[in-house]
Amino acid sequence: MKIKLLFAALVFLAQQGMAQEWLVPEDQKSVQNPSEYNLDNVKKGKDLYLQSCKSCHGDPGKNNALPLVPPPPDFTSDIMQANTDGELFYKITHGRGGMPQFETTISEDDRWRLVNYIRNFNPENEPVLVEEPPKKAKILASVNEEQRQVEVFAEYQDKDSNYVVLAETPISIGAKKAFGTLPIGQVLTNDEGRAEYHIPESLIGDEQGMVTLVIDLGEGFINEDVVLDAAKVGQPKPTPKLIQKEVLWSTNENIQVWLLLSYLAAVLGAWGTIGYVVFLIFKISRAGKQE
Amino acid sequence: MEKTKSPEESRKLLDKITFDLTRSIVKRDELTRFWYFILIMFAGVGLWGWGIQIRDGLGVTGMRDYVSWGMYIANFVFFVAISLIGFLISSALHLLKIKWSHPISRVAEQVAIAGVALAGIIIINDMGRPDRFLNVFLHGRFASPIIWDVTVVTTYLTISVLLYYLPLIPDLALIRDRGGDDIPTWKMKVYKIMALGWKGNAEQYKLVYHAMRILMILIIPVGLSIHTVTSWLFAATLRSGWDTTIFGPYFVAGAFVAGAAAVVILMYAYRVRYRLGEYFEDLHFDYMGKLLVFVCLVYLYFNINEFWVPAYKMKTAEGIHLRNLFVGSFAPMFWWTQMTGLILPIFLMLFRFFRKPLPLTIISVFVLIASWLKRYIIVIPTMEHPFLPVQNVPDYFKHYSPTSIEIMITLFSFMAALLIITVLAKMFPVITIWEYAEEKGIDKKILAEPKK
Numbered sequence: 089m090k091i092k093l094l095f096a097a098l099v100f101l102a103q104q105g106m107a108q109e110w111l112v113p114e115d116q117k118s119v120q121n122p123s124e125y126n127l128d129n130v131k132k133g134k135d136l137y138l139q140s141c142k143s144c145h146g147d148p149g150k151n152n153a154l155p156l157v158p159p160p161p162d163f164t165s166d167i168m169q170a171n172t173d174g175e176l177f178y179k180i181t182h183g184r185g186g187m188p189q190f191e192t193t194i195s196e197d198d199r200w201r202l203v204n205y206i207r208n209f210n211p212e213n214e215p216v217l218v219e220e221p222p223k224k225a226k227i228l229a230s231v232n233e234e235q236r237q238v239e240v241f242a243e244y245q246d247k248d249s250n251y252v253v254l255a256e257t258p259i260s261i262g263a264k265k266a267f268g269t270l271p272i273g274q275v276l277t278n279d280e281g282r283a284e285y286h287i288p289e290s291l292i293g294d295e296q297g298m299v300t301l302v303i304d305l306g307e308g309f310i311n312e313d314v315v316l317d318a319a320k321v322g323q324p325k326p327t328p329k330l331i332q333k334e335v336l337w338s339t340n341e342n343i344q345v346w347l348l349l350s351y352l353a354a355v356l357g358a359w360g361t362i363g364y365v366v367f368l369i370f371k372i373s374r375a376g377k378q379e
Numbered sequence: 380m381e382k383t384k385s386p387e388e389s390r391k392l393l394d395k396i397t398f399d400l401t402r403s404i405v406k407r408d409e410l411t412r413f414w415y416f417i418l419i420m421f422a423g424v425g426l427w428g429w430g431i432q433i434r435d436g437l438g439v440t441g442m443r444d445y446v447s448w449g450m451y452i453a454n455f456v457f458f459v460a461i462s463l464i465g466f467l468i469s470s471a472l473h474l475l476k477i478k479w480s481h482p483i484s485r486v487a488e489q490v491a492i493a494g495v496a497l498a499g500i501i502i503i504n505d506m507g508r509p510d511r512f513l514n515v516f517l518h519g520r521f522a523s524p525i526i527w528d529v530t531v532v533t534t535y536l537t538i539s540v541l542l543y544y545l546p547l548i549p550d551l552a553l554i555r556d557r558g559g560d561d562i563p564t565w566k567m568k569v570y571k572i573m574a575l576g577w578k579g580n581a582e583q584y585k586l587v588y589h590a591m592r593i594l595m596i597l598i599i600p601v602g603l604s605i606h607t608v609t610s611w612l613f614a615a616t617l618r619s620g621w622d623t624t625i626f627g628p629y630f631v632a633g634a635f636v637a638g639a640a641a642v643v644i645l646m647y648a649y650r651v652r653y654r655l656g657e658y659f660e661d662l663h664f665d666y667m668g669k670l671l672v673f674v675c676l677v678y679l680y681f682n683i684n685e686f687w688v689p690a691y692k693m694k695t696a697e698g699i700h701l702r703n704l705f706v707g708s709f710a711p712m713f714w715w716t717q718m719t720g721l722i723l724p725i726f727l728m729l730f731r732f733f734r735k736p737l738p739l740t741i742i743s744v745f746v747l748i749a750s751w752l753k754r755y756i757i758v759i760p761t762m763e764h765p766f767l768p769v770q771n772v773p774d775y776f777k778h779y780s781p782t783s784i785e786i787m788i789t790l791f792s793f794m795a796a797l798l799i800i801t802v803l804a805k806m807f808p809v810i811t812i813w814e815y816a817e818e819k820g821i822d823k824k825i826l827a828e829p830k831k
Contacts, residue, residue, distance in 0.1 A: 337522050337615075348521050351530075354604075358534050361597050365541055368590040369575070372548065375583045376576035 112175045119174035123200040130217045133205025156186040164209040176203045225311040229303040231319045238285040253281030264300040293322025389821040400808040403653045425791020428784045437507040439784045446762040446779035451505040453754040458498040464638025465491025466602030470595040488543040493799040495536045524611040531605045549813040552577035579827030619696040620761035629681040635674040637750035640743035647740040668734030720749025
């Protein structure tokens with residue numbers, strides 16, 4: 089109960105937008121990490137990180153987190169590493185303010201693996217997962233409307249700065265939407281660096297079924313995203329016809345005819361009569377000049 | 380109508396009537412100046428507040444995302460309401476050939492003009508960007524009650540002005556021809572122009588009667604629509620408290636209550652200030668009292684329907700709203716308006732004593748205040764209870780209370796309305812002289828006679 093109250097108070101403070109110290113109950117601080125610090129666990133932690141955390145915390149070491157208040161710390165930062173394992177676990181479990189809770193979405197084991205992954209960046213630790221420096225790469229891609237497929241050819245720059253085919257590498261295919269790229273699938277290149285991706289039937293495009301496809305390489309490569317010209321490979325987007333129907337409260341384009349006519353008739357009737365009265369006033373004036 | 384008097388008698392009487400009824404035009408004393416000073420000063424303070432609002436935006440008001448209609452809209456509905464009395468007294472009662480109301484017509488028309496003119500201005504008050512007002516006409520939707528409201532307000536204003544002006548023409552000619560020497564010359568010049576060369580021949584009278592009759596008939600549908608459409612601004616939504624089918628007649632009935640009270644107050648002011656006791660007689664107050672009781676009863680009937688039917692069912696959202704009115708934070712205001720705006724006045728005005736000028740005027744002041752508060756209660760409590768839960772917003776988003784700028788601007792609207800009425804009363808007779816003279820048995824020929 090006490091913890092809950094404290095937690096509620098913390099959430100409240102976090103909502104005020106102040107970077108208050110994040111207090112973790114004493115007994116939670118010293119909890120030991122039950123999962124072993126090894127390549128397997130760290131790799132799993134990395135996968136989880138890419139799925140659930142990267143969108144806010146950014147790429148480790150690049151300090152490119154989302155600009156939230158308070159900001160999500162970089163995983164390599166001192167703020168992050170100053171936590172004990174128990175503290176990290178507690179914070180990931182319960183969240184605070186902009187940091188969501190993961191108690192209900194990520195299993196306990198996996199949350200500990202995330203702690204392992206964070207520790208991979210601790211200067212006191214021997215890193216078990218060493219990322220190779222990213223390689224430069226190039227993608228060529230085109231879309232075939234009839235066969236509803238994307239054809240990709242990928243190359244990367246090897247140590248001698250020569251471009252060579254990129255074999256057996258996952259290529260991600262996405263569709264450009266209003267608020268970013270929607271991932272629709274992945275395909276592996278073959279030995280010649282080529283891949284063919286079949287666009288699923290269920291993909292929904294714009295009103296005409298046009299889709300703008302985005303082709304990208306995964307982690308570890310530096311390349312420019314290939315954004316293809318919009319192609320007719322999706323289902324037309326069903327648009328709700330609500331305001332397009334002639335209803336009482338429609339826009340002028342869809343106004344019900346009788347309503348428009350009644351309005352205009354009333355306005356014309358009233359103002360026509362007013363005009364007639366003004367005319368009568370002129371007549372009054374003229375009638376005075378006679379005789 | 381009294382039987383025709385002899386020319387001698389008529390001339391004497393007409394001189395007296397003209398003298399009495401032009402007293403408001405002639406009178407210029409310290410009190411007049413002081414009154415003008417008060418009106419202009421307060422109106423000026425309000426305009427200054429409006430300047431601040433235009434500079435800093437609507438954020439200076441108490442209105443936020445949820446309560447986006449505040450005191451201005453309540454005030455707007457109030458002014459539309461009082462303007463409706465013009466059509467009841469100067470048209471409906473006229474067409475029903477009810478004689479006692481004739482001297483009151485012009486007072487009612489003054490209230491109508493001031494009310495509806497200010498209603499239009501208040502709507503612009505409520506806009507954060509008044510410079511975009513024309514967009515209502517350029518990009519308005521014909522299917523929107525807001526367009527209908529703008530249309531009908533301007534139409535009603537035009538008709539009211541014409542209905543004020545037409546019966547004024549013979550009066551202006553009368554003052555032009557036989558007005559006292561103490562009327563300022565610039566006013567005389569204005570009368571001369573506005574009288575349109577009135578000679579008082581049969582042809583001209585025929586035209587005036589004809590035109591007035593047309594306007595009186597036209598103003599009935601327009602008058603009914605102005606307040607019905609105003610009620611639709613609310614009733615065409617799904618909000619609890621507004622989502623009701625009787626809002627049209629409910630508003631119209633309430634409007635007559637407010638307007639009748641305003642007319643009584645004005646009548647009393649003229650009676651005392653311009654010594655018009657012989658014109659606004661006890662009898663007129665008595666009848667106005669009876670009219671007020673009648674419209675109050677109609678309004679009470681609508682109120683009972685409006686609150687009792689949903690209160691019997693207490694649907695979820697409606698229940699929250701009603702409890703808020705009956706026993707919640709709006710209860711004091713709600714019961715005050717019901718008691719002092721309807722129930723007590725109805726009860727008191729059943730007695731002849733309370734229909735005497737002074738008691739009736741005091742009652743009318745209470746009724747008028749209550750009808751203003753009533754509009755406040757119609758607008759704000761509903762706004763404070765949107766259907767979607769209000770979350771993650773500062774506390775002052777959830778409750779509305781007007782800021783001092785809003786109160787200043789509202790004060791401006793009252794002062795501006797009084798200013799319009801004052802200018803009208805100072806410029807033109809407050810009772811139609813020729814109609815009155817005719818009823819007293821003075822022949823039309825004598826009206827057209829120039830001063831000896």
